[in-house]
Amino acid sequence: MPTATTLTLKLENLSCASCVGRAERALTAIDGVESAPVNLANETARVAFSTPATASNLTEALDRAGYPARRETVVLDVGSMTCASCVGRVERVLTATPGVLEAWVNLASERAFVTYLAGAVSPDELAAKVTKAGFPTHLRNAAASNGPGDKDAEARSLKQKALLAAALTLPVFILEMGGHLYPPFHHWIARTIGLGTSHWIQLVLTTIVMVGPGRVFFSKGVPALLRGAPEMNALVALGTSAAYLYSVVSVLAPGILPSGTANVYFEAAAVIIVLILIGRWMEARAKGRTGEAIRALVALAPNDALVDVDGQTVTRPVAQVVTGEVVVIRPGERVPLDGEVIEGESLIDESMITGEPVPVPKTTGDTVTGGTVNGTGALKARVTAVGPDTLLSQIVRMVEDAQGARLPIQALVDRITAVFVPIVMGIAALTVAIWLLIGPDPALGLALVAGVSVLIIACPCAMGLATPTSIMVGTGRAAQLGALFRRGDALQSLQSAQVVAFDKTGTLTQGRSELTAFETAGDLDADMVLAMVAGAEAHSEHPLAQAILRGAEDRGLAPAKAGNVQTVTGFGLQAEVDGAHLLVGSQKFMERENIPMTDLVGRADPMRAKGHTVFFVAIDGELAALIGVSDPIKPDTAPALAALRAMGKQLAMITGDDPATAAAIADQLGIDHVNAGVLPDGKVAAVEALQARYGKVAFVGDGINDAPALARADVGLAIGTGTDVAIEAADVVLSSGALSGVANAFEISRRTMINIRQNLFWAFGYNVLLIPVAAGVLYPLWGILLSPMLGAGAMAASSVLVLTNALRLRFVRPILEEAA
Template structure:
């Protein structure tokens, strides 16, 4: 009673000092009543009515329940423990032309770190020598190794593959990506969801109400039956079966498991409020460039007019663009298998580029330039309309066939290619009854083409960066799709930050800028669009677990307390039921660990 049971007295006493109540206070009062009655009976020589075993069994069962509960709760923090375990203790650093092994807390920014094959990368940094691959699955959920070479970024905590890497340190300790992820997950698990505030208010009056019910039970049974010993046991059963603990555990355990599981799959949720808001989202607004598309132009279509082959056209175009840093030039160079030697390469501002290849003058540039050169062919307008209807940017390759006679050889269509998974990711959102909108600064034709390809519910084009937040506000107030929408905004650039902040939930792609990530409530560590539907799905499942747990906790108390007050449960059964209640709530939350992502 006063050995293993001492913790109940300490906790109960602290609760009284704080002018509050808790489960331990109820257990302390209940078992003390049974124990005190037994001592009284023993002193009076009435050893046929002793209840020491009731007190002992109640304490034993409740302690067993607390142990099972702590074991179960420990599993809810496994995501944090797994992330923390990724931190290496030492790093091999090159200083003064010597390689020395240093504790990780002694490594500084700009230190040169040597990472051998198979080792865990100790710091965030940039590769300055070597080539390898990196297993980033624990941080991003990406199952395939990511190739790393010079100028590529590596993240501390990931595992180096088959090659030796020399890395210049860019961030250490608290500033590292891994530390920020751990901090974000811990913050999300520590903060209370709005629904928890309601539960807290109920819990605050729960213990005084139970004490009142126990007192009424004692008096009613005593007055009616004149058996005050039995009346006391019924009152003890009321005190013991009441379980504010189940109410207190219902929300935080589900949030801890939900955010932990999400983090393991590359979905970082900033706080519990974001998790709760996310489950109500019924519309997702996307930026286009870099979010729905890969973020850089690619040569996607080529219409050859003359006798040249597509490879010859590419080779000629690449020859004119050799050494250029223009995005369209890079798109051509990445496709070409070989170049010709070009002379007299001249860039014509606002028009394109011209050069001499094999004593022939070639031109690569805009329609306006072609018209100024009188380069035209029958049906050219139809070809242009066909490509521009898809939102393509068009360049023309032409050559001077004779003096004053320039002929067009090919039309080159460029587009910011839609991400491979985008269409199915949008379908996944529609399956969750979430409407999809695209907000883009791109022209209406290009935007409409992307919208049609992805079956988006609404396309809003030619939006200035500073106006995106206003459009989010309009979508929230209602539109032709839905009224009173809860809107999530997905973006990756600095220009998306105001819209991310204005939305009910901001979702930043992990491949984007730090500014976007700071403005967002949720960060996707991979640029995979499927994670958006996954984030909404895990939030809904987590919220469902919260509702299930709260229903069970209220139902248990609503049924158990009257049964105990009416004498249908003895104190030992009441203690067992109370322990089971807490364990069942935690166990139900742990079922979230079975959740799987779509990718």
């Protein structure tokens, strides 16, 4: 009978004895649960179970019953991981821990993201288990530098080791390989110091290399072998040890080897260590650059702030500033924290948040964001957010979460690497056996060379780095371009979306009505009439009235004085302005008041066709003016849609606005599908209909009513200037209100997935092609047997190549800028 596992779960929604009973019944109904007493006082369930019951079964049953077990997520910094096999080992240790629901390890950032049941296990216990498995682990310090761990110190250490190993290895290489490259050199060594002395020198220097700079491979690889979990270090340790020990026997006891096989391979063992150390040095340098985007964002936050204390300016660390305090922002300085301007005017460069290069004017009442750059004016701002609540901190968290995601394409890598190293060791053993059985003389030496080459060349470093490095660099670059991926797997889903659907108001358009047309009858003065209308509309709070007032203000007109203003519900308003009787309203209003219709009515139809709301002005019983008010299309909407259309995407509009206006906007923008006049649930139905017809759908919106559609779409993109509800429901947040961010997000997604596929092709193709070559399949035909040294160089180069390829994503340009 299987041993029972006991978990203590923290439950939610427990309020009475009936709740306790229902929770207990839900748990005990699962096959394999032996007991599940629930404690109402401390809101816990102590469950004893064995197979077939699992932690996932328990949580699903509690979810259905309405008393979910509390889940928590922790991020662990994991050291000593060098390849995909290490990643698999760490994940298996974590997922095998009772109470852990999910664990995902990112080799590039050297972090583990673990979701576990609160009360069942603690973060410290998780870290201890991974450390015991051979990978030093500690809880991530939230205050530490974001992005991958600082690689500078590691790169410096590896550089020192690589240079020392190279200095010691160079004489070994010259002594042994010099004669192969230049035969007279071999005879000169034999005549001077002698071959025996040469071999002893090689033995001493190689021993120093292996116990000095190369010790890391044995201190990590041998324990991994003993645990039955071999990884890259184990392969290197096996390969170099085989070459080294065979050479030692050839020097110290050549008689025990078959005649003619007492050869030395010290140079192979030493050069392998040098090349792999150089590869790791270059890898550490490249890894350090994968997180530059995040570290650049973190570096934007100033360390100190100027705080106004009773009229005196005091310098204080940003960490000590609290909300409600007033900070002084001098010209040219970075804004220390999020706040609201209470004094002064200036232009703020917000490009690091929005990706838009044009400075934004700020005055009293406007908000400023920590990390942005003040222009030439001085400002005072009241702090509204500090620490993790600032927009910059939230952006960093979003990017980090995306970088820690597991893409669906990663599943293929995981399945292969789970069995890769044991298979390679088996291939190496089979290679040696075949060479010993059918190989030409000296079969033992050739078998050793082939076996070591297989072990060295097959290290799966590149496999483990292929996907996470591209994700890290791609999401970091996307953040710099104003597209924040809240979920990393949206990177893969977005580029495969067939349809991009948009909300209209606030997404395709400005979201605020503006005066877009004003035409007068005959030779009436347009400014005079507009001033009269503005005077009357100044008494109204209607959005259309506010649009007219803004239009008059933009033209530098002061509203005329109006009296006896009366609203006629459903039609318009009337007023007395400068002694004249003024009517402002719809065509029906004019007809009701018996105003003679003129050619102005004919001019209204083209405006309506463009989506304008049209109404008329009558002065003293005569039709005087035609007014057009609309929600203007954003300046970058048309270029963004054109870019998406060029990518082969279908375009759709899903809006609550009236069908005529929606059709007019869609016609202007060349949108293929229109669903208008729909409520929030209608938007969800429209998204589902597009999914059924075309496949994956991306939805772009900004309002509360867009949240259900954002959540239902395969990928939801929220305009960053929209509501918090919409942003929380989205997978991607566009930090500016510009739709160019949509096109840029698609481009980053496309380029990142291409980059990942290139990396995986290289990582897998490298092993598929070179393992047979290392085993010696070319030897019978052309006498080619791959040297272990070349194998080590190729293996190191593969990891550096994958990292370098991923780093190219740092230079992806905004697609609209490229199109321009």
